[in-house]
Structures are given as C-alpha cells and as structure tokens.
Amino acid sequence: MRRSLPGLFAFALVGLAGCVDKADLPRPVAQGDPARGLDVIRQVGCAACHAIPGVAWPEGRSAGALAGFGARPLIAGRLPNQPDVLVRWLIDAPSLDAGTAMPPMPLTQAQARDVAAYLYELDDD
Numbered sequence: 565m566r567r568s569l570p571g572l573f574a575f576a577l578v579g580l581a582g583c584v585d586k587a588d589l590p591r592p593v594a595q596g597d598p599a600r601g602l603d604v605i606r607q608v609g610c611a612a613c614h615a616i617p618g619v620a621w622p623e624g625r626s627a628g629a630l631a632g633f634g635a636r637p638l639i640a641g642r643l644p645n646q647p648d649v650l651v652r653w654l655i656d657a658p659s660l661d662a663g664t665a666m667p668p669m670p671l672t673q674a675q676a677r678d679v680a681a682y683l684y685e686l687d688d689d
C-alpha cells in the first residue's frame with residue numbers, strides 16, 4: 565500500500581492536468597497511429613456509410629458524419645467516448661449494442677487503435 569502512494573499521487577497530478585483541457589481532449593490511444601488509421605479507414609470502406617474528413621469519396625449518408633467526433637462525449641449518443649470503448653465499437657459495435665446498425669468491421673485490434681487515433685484528431689466540426 566505504502567509503496568504505491570507516490571504512483572497514485574503522480575496519477576492524480578496527471579488527472580488534474582488533464583482537466584485543463586476541454587472534455588479531456590485529446591484522448592491518446594495507446595500505440596495508435598492516426599496516419600495509418602486514415603489508410604485503414606480508406607481500405608475497409610467506412611466512408612461508404614460515413615462522411616469522414618480526409619476521405620474525399622465516397623461521402624456516405626446512411627450514417628452520421630464523423631467531423632468533430634473527437635470532441636463528442638458519447639459514441640452514438642449513448643456509450644462513453646473513451647479509447648477502449650471506441651476500439652471495441654469499431655471492431656464489433658453490435659457486441660456493445662445489439663440493436664445498432666453499425667456492422668462489425670474487419671479490423672485487428674492494432675488497426676482499430678489506429679482508426680480511433682485518427683477519429684480523435686477530428687475534434688472540431
């Protein structure tokens with residue numbers, strides 16, 4: 565117990581520093597690479613359903629535009645917009661909400677982290 569106190573204290577300080585930012589932005593995604601994420605987004609065709617900054621075509625209209633997504637507190641209006649939840653959402657949204665129209669996507673964990681890192685860069689509309 566005693567030994568972990570300095571660690572906890574450091575953690576609390578990091579937490580306080582984080583509060584200076586609006587809505588805890590940016591949200592770093594462990595090992596996520598935004599540039600690779602954009603490549604993955606293009607390869608797997610997210611833009612068939614979503615308009616996504618950085619992807620000129622297509623600009624799908626069957627799902628919401630993702631501009632500004634990084635600044636939103638919730639995923640799909642009902643799940644906390646945090647890296648772990650987003651990574652899982654991207655791979656298998658129905659596992660978080662059986663009723664969602666967002667299909668499971670063929671992404672590895674590493675690819676989903678890259679995509680999440682890219683989406684968190686989209687922090688203004």
Ligand code: HEC
Pocket residue numbers: 605608609610611612613614626627628629630633636638639640641654661663664665666667669679683
């Ligand atoms: C077949 C169409 C389709 C494809 C392909 C698709 N999505 Fe979605 N996506 C949806 C729909 C529909 C929703 C809304 C889900 C809901 O509200 O339950 C959604 C929701 C989302 C959300 C939450 C948006 C918000 O405003 O909170 C994100 C983020 C997202 N998708 C990212 C992606 C990414 C990244 C890809 C590619 C890896 C992708 N989607 C591929 C249909 C799709």
